[in-house]
Amino acid sequence: MTIDRRRLICPSLTRPMSTGDGCLARLAPLDRALEASTLHHLAVASDTWGNGVLEVTRRGNLQCRGFPCREDDTFRPVLGVLPGQAGSRFPISLDPIGLLMPQPAAVMRALYVGLHDRLRTSWLETHVAPKISLVISAGGGLGYDTLAADIQLHVTTGANACCIHVGIGRSLAPGDMRWQGMTSSPERAIDAVAALLWAIGDQGPLVRARGLPDEALPTLDLQPGHPAPTPTYAIGDTLAEPLARLWGVPCGRLDSTTVAALGDICARLDLTLWPIPERRLLIVGERARDADQALRSLGLIDDPRQPLPYIDLCAGRDCPRGGIDTHATARRLAALLTALPPTVSAHVSGCPKRCARDVPALITLSGDDRDDRLRFILNGQPGDPALWEGANHDDAWTMLTALVERVAQCPDESANVEHWQACWQALCDEAHA
Numbered sequence: 001m002t003i004d005r006r007r008l009i010c011p012s013l014t015r016p017m018s019t020g021d022g023c024l025a026r027l028a029p030l031d032r033a034l035e036a037s038t039l040h041h042l043a044v045a046s047d048t049w050g051n052g053v054l055e056v057t058r059r060g061n062l063q064c065r066g067f068p069c070r071e072d073d074t075f076r077p078v079l080g081v082l083p084g085q086a087g088s089r090f091p092i093s094l095d096p097i098g099l100l101m102p103q104p105a106a107v108m109r110a111l112y113v114g115l116h117d118r119l120r121t122s123w124l125e126t127h128v129a130p131k132i133s134l135v136i137s138a139g140g141g142l143g144y145d146t147l148a149a150d151i152q153l154h155v156t157t158g159a160n161a162c163c164i165h166v167g168i169g170r171s172l173a174p175g176d177m178r179w180q181g182m183t184s185s186p187e188r189a190i191d192a193v194a195a196l197l198w199a200i201g202d203q204g205p206l207v208r209a210r211g212l213p214d215e216a217l218p219t220l221d222l223q224p225g226h227p228a229p230t231p232t233y234a235i236g237d238t239l240a241e242p243l244a245r246l247w248g249v250p251c252g253r254l255d256s257t258t259v260a261a262l263g264d265i266c267a268r269l270d271l272t273l274w275p276i277p278e279r280r281l282l283i284v285g286e287r288a289r290d291a292d293q294a295l296r297s298l299g300l301i302d303d304p305r306q307p308l309p310y311i312d313l314c315a316g317r318d319c320p321r322g323g324i325d326t327h328a329t330a331r332r333l334a335a336l337l338t339a340l341p342p343t344v345s346a347h348v349s350g351c352p353k354r355c356a357r358d359v360p361a362l363i364t365l366s367g368d369d370r371d372d373r374l375r376f377i378l379n380g381q382p383g384d385p386a387l388w389e390g391a392n393h394d395d396a397w398t399m400l401t402a403l404v405e406r407v408a409q410c411p412d413e414s415a416n417v418e419h420w421q422a423c424w425q426a427l428c429d430e431a432h433a
């Protein structure tokens, strides 16, 4: 087994990544729903070999941290819990809504199996950037058609035929695709994906789809066309066919007790569960509504205005380097941010390392392993210069409360960094007047 120490490769169960709080192992995107027995297995596995917390990532994957970074078989028992985890190194995300309906499911499964076979046996396995991501979406409104991806296959089905649109990622922005065309043939769609990956690989071993110039796009055997926009579902929504409910996961973290309790609920009500993008769970089954009270009592969220699912946080005081209680800090921050739309990105970190999030957030609160100071960083990451820092945390919360109240006076501007900076400047001016 190889332990990876770089962020160039997606961590997996067979190739975990070393982080500040032990090794991180991420499950490959699931190709089947989690049933009660699997949830019970995962609860035991995360407790026994990891830190006891299963994380639901922004892309809808499951991961666990805190594994000892030894080059041995630590992860093998976890591999046995779920089939399909030791396959191709290319993660292919599958939109569960399509898999729950017979017609798109057959096409999506043909694409999924065919792509894995093609990728596993070709030059691509070793010559395309390790973090290349593929998505097979069904336009089901669960966030797969807007997931940042190098290649997206968008499957829709009508009365007699299916339609597979092939797109290549233009940027990291959600759903920003260059649509190449459509076909009704899964084989032709797989040929198109392979041709696009060859073209990307030809640009260099670390090049992603967004680095492929238009003039290097291959000619594909596709009809012109691009998919129509689809409505999106939010936390708290209920899907009618099949019956399913959407729940938010606080900070994307489920401790092993909660995972086991989810298994109990699924067993009792004959439900299944999918982790889906934006740290949500899709609870599927005829009795999905009967689980509401039990899921709320586990702390899951069905209020779409609640920002807690979107706050990134690390282990904090559970890690030797953590200078603050990240859980309590995140809950207090979430209570403040309910005044704003839930799209404001936030990160709570125990120290200047970036274990929980490696891209800037609009709001970052960070502790340090050398002192008790709390740092507030605007539009940056832990370790970046702080807008405010101090050992008196009450002062920090007074300041943050005033800032958020000021920003909330123009909620449409709440994702605009310049608006935050202007509000901060106004508060400073008033304090010095």
Ligand code: SF4
Pocket: 019, 020, 021, 314, 315, 316, 319, 320, 321, 322, 323, 349, 350, 351, 352, 353, 354, 355, 356
């Ligand atoms: S305190 Fe958090 S960011 Fe720092 S090393 Fe530990 S887990 Fe990583």
